[in-house]
Amino acid sequence: MATPLLIIGAGGHGAEIAPYALDMGLLIVGADDDDKPKGAWQMSQIIGGVNELPAFCQDRSEVHFISAFGSTDLRKKMDSTIAGLGLSNLKPFTLQHTWTAPNS
Numbered sequence: 001m002a003t004p005l006l007i008i009g010a011g012g013h014g015a016e017i018a019p020y021a022l023d024m025g026l027l028i029v030g031a032d033d034d035d036k037p038k039g040a041w042q043m044s045q046i047i048g049g050v051n052e053l054p055a056f057c058q059d060r061s062e063v064h065f066i067s068a069f070g071s072t073d074l075r076k077k078m079d080s081t082i083a084g085l086g087l088s089n090l091k092p093f094t095l096q097h098t099w100t101a102p103n104s
Helices: 012-023 050-057 072-083
Strands: 004-008 027-032 039-041 044-048 063-067 090-092
Touching: 004 012, 012 027, 027 050, 044 050, 050 072, 063 072
Parallel strands: 004 027, 004 063, 027 044, 063 090
Antiparallel strands: 039 044
16 A cells, blocks of 8 residues: 655655555555645645644554655744644654666
8 A cells, every 4th residue: 555645745846756656566646735725735635734634644554654745944843833733643754765777
């Protein structure tokens, strides 16, 4: 079963991360963004903002998330906010995509 991944931040950085995650075989279960309306996004959907995370995680055994903000300060702030929710089944994830140049 593919690792379920929630992308925190549905802006440009999140839009860049989504295809990499798919290339790696991860299952994008949604995106979370306080500044965007719920609805279709990339290959998934925006579930709402941070306040929606407890309900989103309620019936899932495990969800991984990655903070997708270009600003390090914003990324740290959001990670701290998420940690403060105390959701034991919502776990941070590190995405490391590697690319190999084709043989010339």
